[in-house]
Amino acid sequence: MERADLTETLEDAGLSPYQADAYVTVLELGAAPVTRVADASGVPDPRIYDVLRDLESAGYIETYEQESLYARANSLDALTDDLRTRANRFTEATEEIERRWNEPSVEQSTVSIVTRFETVIKNADEFIRDAETQVNVSVGAEHFERLRPALQAATERGVRVNLSIHTPDGDTESLPDPEDLEGVCSEARHRRLPSPFVVIVDRTRTCFAPHAGSTNEYGVLVDDRTHTYVFHWYFLTTQWDTWEPIYTSLDNDEPPIDYxxxxxxxxxVTPLLRDGATVRVRIEGTDTDTGTDRVVEGPLSEVIVTGDGDVAAESIASYGGRVALVVETDDGPVEVGGWGAMVEAVEAHRITVVDVE
Structure with missing residues (x-):
């Protein structure tokens, strides 16, 4: 490193120009009279004593009497420790700037664009660990292993976990065995096409990243019900509804049946009602007027499906219009809607068919 570069670096480290110049001069001369240090450096004679006194106070040099006042470099520990501390602070600041640039806080924005997949999967893991009612996941087999502990913890808390695993070219060898999925999810399906990474948690949070063949690497973090609803429909219609289960822990034949x-x-339930059966339900949800938790119990008297939907259809894509249940309670009939219900009295979060007669 050239002398000018060294003095400039020392100035960046906090020394004044005179202090940096004097210190480098002392390093070059070794022990030398102060007057010689002044002559060999660019420090004016009237300032040299003050400059050296400041360097001595900082521990960089020491002065001593030998016929005249001499100066020599002190132990390098003080300087090198100081420089290393400053260097570490610059490194940490650089890393923090990169982190903040790549990971804008979800709390500060309903939708955040990030540049690294690692950011997406890290947030997905955190969201899943905070889940209270439901998690929908579409992942490749390798990313499933990364999220397995969080998914298992959510399942153990009673969260409904729907897991869609996609493999390249429909490969089945990389799929986990059904016994390996027990306790990790409520149900798993195999999508035989490449797919984006999607995690949807409690109807409010989404993590999304394009599939590996995408031109650009980026991710989307969502903390908003409206945007998440779009991803929810994408998951149901392309990642879930049309693919066969490879594992399920759900017994959907006999009540109680959770939805x-x-x-x-x-x-x-529509075919059951058409056949004259009595279907009793318990619905946990939110009152759409007050936003408070509400539980509705009683027999179903009607289902409401608007638009061109066919209630006999297997595909959930056929139910794109308004869908509601009418529950007969002691206080009269109550209309219950699904996610984002506005015209119904209750938005359902969990529906349990408790009995069918």
Whole structure:
């Protein structure tokens, strides 16, 4: 390193120009009279004593009497420790700037674009660990292993976990065995096409990243019900509904039967009501007027499906219009809607068919 570069670096480290110049001069001369240090450096004679005194106070040099006042470099520990501390602070600041640039806080924005997949999967893991009612996941086999502990913890808490695993070219060898999925999810399906990475948690949070063949690497973090609803429909119609299960822990033949999505419930109970059966339900949800938690219990008297939907259809995509249940309670009939219900009295979060007669 050239002398000018060294003095400039020392100035960046906090020394004044005179201090940096004097210190480098002392290093070059070794022990030398102060007057010689002044002559060999660019420090004016009237300032040299003050400059050296400041360097001595900082521990960089020491002065001593030998016929005249001499100066020599002190132990290098003080300087090197100081420089290393400053260098580490610059490194940490650089890393923090990169982190903040790559990971804008979800709390500060409903939708955040990030540049690294690692950011997406890290947030997905955190969201899943905070899940309370439901998690929908579409991942490749390798990313499933990364999220397995979080998914297992959510399942153990009673969260409904729907897991869609995609493999390249429909490969089945990389799929986990059904016994390896026990306790990790409620149900798993195999999508035989490459797919994006999607995690949807509690109807409010989404993590998304394009599939590996995408031109650009980026991710989307969502903390917003409206945007998440779009991803929810994408998951149901392309990642879930049309693919066969490879594992399920759900016994959907005999009550009690739990539903997270009202459309699946409507699809299953409509034929029962047409045949004259009495279907009793318990619905946990939110009052759409007050926003408070509300539980509705009683027999179903009607299902409401608007638009061109066919309630006999297997595909959930057929239920794109308004879908609602009418529950007969002691206080009269109550209309219950699904995610984002506005015209109904209750937005259902969990529907349980408790009995069918």
């Amino acid at each position: 997270i999505d009202i459309r699946y419930c409507v699809r299953d």
